[in-house]
Amino acid sequence: MTTAFTLFGMNVVHDVAPVPLKNGPTTYQEYIEFLKKQVHHPNAVTPLLMASDNDIRIQCQVRARIPTNEGGEMYLHLYKNNQDTKEHLAIVYGDLRSRSLDETWASETILNRIVRGAYYGRLEEIVAEEAAKLTPDQMDYLERQQQQAKAEWEARVHDDKPVPLVRIHSECFTGETVHSARCDCGEQLDEAMRQMQLAGRGVIVYLRQEGRGIGLLEKLKAYNLQDLGHDTVAANVLLNHPADGRTYGIANAILNDLQVPNVHLLTNNPDKIKQLESYGNIKVLERHAMIPRSWSSTPSNDDSIYQQQKALELDRYLSVKVKKMGHILDLPSFTQ
Numbered sequence: 001m002t003t004a005f006t007l008f009g010m011n012v013v014h015d016v017a018p019v020p021l022k023n024g025p026t027t028y029q030e031y032i033e034f035l036k037k038q039v040h041h042p043n044a045v046t047p048l049l050m051a052s053d054n055d056i057r058i059q060c061q062v063r064a065r066i067p068t069n070e071g072g073e074m075y076l077h078l079y080k081n082n083q084d085t086k087e088h089l090a091i092v093y094g095d096l097r098s099r100s101l102d103e104t105w106a107s108e109t110i111l112n113r114i115v116r117g118a119y120y121g122r123l124e125e126i127v128a129e130e131a132a133k134l135t136p137d138q139m140d141y142l143e144r145q146q147q148q149a150k151a152e153w154e155a156r157v158h159d160d161k162p163v164p165l166v167r168i169h170s171e172c173f174t175g176e177t178v179h180s181a182r183c184d185c186g187e188q189l190d191e192a193m194r195q196m197q198l199a200g201r202g203v204i205v206y207l208r209q210e211g212r213g214i215g216l217l218e219k220l221k222a223y224n225l226q227d228l229g230h231d232t233v234a235a236n237v238l239l240n241h242p243a244d245g246r247t248y249g250i251a252n253a254i255l256n257d258l259q260v261p262n263v264h265l266l267t268n269n270p271d272k273i274k275q276l277e278s279y280g281n282i283k284v285l286e287r288h289a290m291i292p293r294s295w296s297s298t299p300s301n302d303d304s305i306y307q308q309q310k311a312l313e314l315d316r317y318l319s320v321k322v323k324k325m326g327h328i329l330d331l332p333s334f335t336q
């Protein structure tokens with residue numbers, strides 16, 4: 001019983017004392033019915049998707065806090081758009097806010113807003129054992145606390161905030177989930193998160209463009225062609241796909257929604273910079289190189305044959321990105 005209570009029974013940390021409870025539901029069933037009305041308000045409607053300059057429409061539909069193993073935390077933002085059916089994400093560090101998430105939906109309750117993450121400040125449990133005592137007064141309490149938290153957030157916002165670190169990262173199930181050593185994707189994602197956590201501010205736009213846009217099915221076929229000796233570019237082409245089929249219009253719209261007109265972009269890929277800036281609303285003030293970990297030190301002869309073989313595959317992949325895809329990276333002498 002208490003699990004359901006803690007799901008919805010959250011509040012913003014502030015020094016406002018909870019209002020005394022009165023006229024509340026008296027049974028568990030009454031309490032659940034009361035909360036359901038707040039969460040699934042019959043008249044709450046999704047607003048029209050937000051239009052951006054390039055006619056790509058996106059909307060942040062939900063945001064949630066994610067604590068990480070390293071001790072920091074970020075806010076995951078989930079976006080819908082009018083270009084595809086994918087759930088693109090923004091991993092946000094620090095005080096950046098989504099315009100489309102913060103919009104007020106018709107007839108929504110304060111609990112609607114909290115459940116979809118459009119709240120200010122921080123949430124903490126206020127309801128556990130005594131949940132059945134909750135009353136509509138509790139909603140007024142949340143309402144007042146949110147107004148206060150929003151006012152505090154607005155008072156803290158200054159124009160002179162540092163330019164945020166930004167990474168536009170394409171999904172790589174093999175590199176990020178099953179830790180494939182064929183590519184550096186997992187390593188790059190971890191490094192971007194590490195740097196943003198350290199800086200306290202930043203965004204990783206996580207695009208569902210698996211396999212440079214060809215999808216996992218085709219990427220796995222491409223891996224078999226690579227095992228026959230074709231490189232990562234040739235394998236795509238042999239399967240009748242472009243070497244890189246990705247676009248960055250949705251990333252541009254997401255960054256626009258998060259109100260970051262200037263960015264320091266973590267990338268080696270010139271195409272990302274060119275495409276991102278082509279819409280005219282976002283400027284890449286600095287590019288920060290993503291140097292592969294294995295290229296920042298010379299490989300050791302003590303490595304096992306297996307490790308050397310693995311390193312060879314990754315080096316080949318990285319070299320092709322430099323030689324054939326124009327990535328901006330110095331090739332270490334041992335790959336030439």
Ligand SMILES: Nc1nc2c(ncn2[C@@H]2O[C@H](COP(=O)(O)OP(=O)(O)OP(=O)(O)O)[C@@H](O)[C@H]2O)c(=O)[nH]1
Nearest residue numbers: 168169170171172183209210211212232267268269
């Ligand atoms: N088709 C194909 N896709 C691959 C292969 N290895 C990795 N990928 C995909 O390549 C993409 C890499 O994305 P990113 O790391 O965002 O971009 P990048 O082009 O390497 O550029 P930066 O990392 O920003 O320098 C992901 O979508 C991976 O799934 C491969 O061998 N074949």
